[in-house]
Amino acid sequence: MAKKLAGTMKLQIPAGAANPSPPVGPALGQRGINIMEFCKAFNAKTQELENGAPCPTVITYYQDKSFTMDIKTPPASYYLKKAAGLKPVGKRNRPRGAEAPGREVVASVTVKQVREIAEAKMKDLTANDVEAAMQIIMGSARSMGIEVKG
Numbered sequence: 543m544a545k546k547l548a549g550t551m552k553l554q555i556p557a558g559a560a561n562p563s564p565p566v567g568p569a570l571g572q573r574g575i576n577i578m579e580f581c582k583a584f585n586a587k588t589q590e591l592e593n594g595a596p597c598p599t600v601i602t603y604y605q606d607k608s609f610t611m612d613i614k615t616p617p618a619s620y621y622l623k624k625a626a627g628l629k630p631v632g633k634r635n636r637p638r639g640a641e642a643p644g645r646e647v648v649a650s651v652t653v654k655q656v657r658e659i660a661e662a663k664m665k666d667l668t669a670n671d672v673e674a675a676m677q678i679i680m681g682s683a684r685s686m687g688i689e690v691k692g
Contacts, residue, residue, distance in 0.1 A: 545604040549573065557588035557595045557616075574607050587613055596620055614666045618682040621659040625651045626688050640687020650689040656680055 553569060560566055560581040570577050580601070588597055595616040603609040619639070626649035628638070640646040653676075660667070660675035669675035680690050 545606060545608065548603050548605045550600060550602045552598065552600050554596050554598050555584065556593075557591040557597050558585050558593045560584040560588075570601075573603055575601070575603050575609050576607065580609065580611070584611065584613070587611075591616070615663050618659060618663055618679050619686060621662065622651060622679070622683050622686060622688055625655040625659065639685075643685050643687040646687050647689045648687045650691050651683060652691055656683070656690055 551569065551573065553566065555566060562577045562581060566581070567577050570580055584599070591597065597616060598614045600612040600614070601609055602611070623639070628649055638648075640648045656676050656679050657672065660669075660672055660679045663679070664672065664675055667675045667678055669678055683690055
């Protein structure tokens with residue numbers, strides 16, 4: 543007999559850094575999910591990813607308190623900031639894009655770097671081929687104020 547679905551939730555957790563403290567613990571605890579079991583499983587699945595890379599995760603939980611998780615690749619903005627070499631700034635010490643994208647350019651990436659990012663993100667994008675995926679990544683770069691140089 544199939545498990546009875548209780549719901550789904552989305553969290554963005556740094557790779558290899560899931561722990562029971564907020565925001566992960568309370569979000570899982572209020573839905574009756576075993577927090578330590580989730581943290582161990584998540585950290586085991588993300589150990590091959592770069593430590594600290596933000597991983598969008600879709601957690602499907604069932605009425606018998608079991609769960610499944612779908613860990614997606616880090617956002618394109620994370621890869622673009624890393625490729626462009628943007629330095630962390632601001633209160634949270636995170637790299638930021640342009641304040642006025644389209645009028646201001648904060649960094650640049652090459653077409654080769656865009657291709658590498660598109661290939662890494664291919665399984666999570668709706669593109670049919672790498673060229674279409676590159677167009678999606680270039681659009682993200684443009685909206686962040688990052689120039690793509692040929």
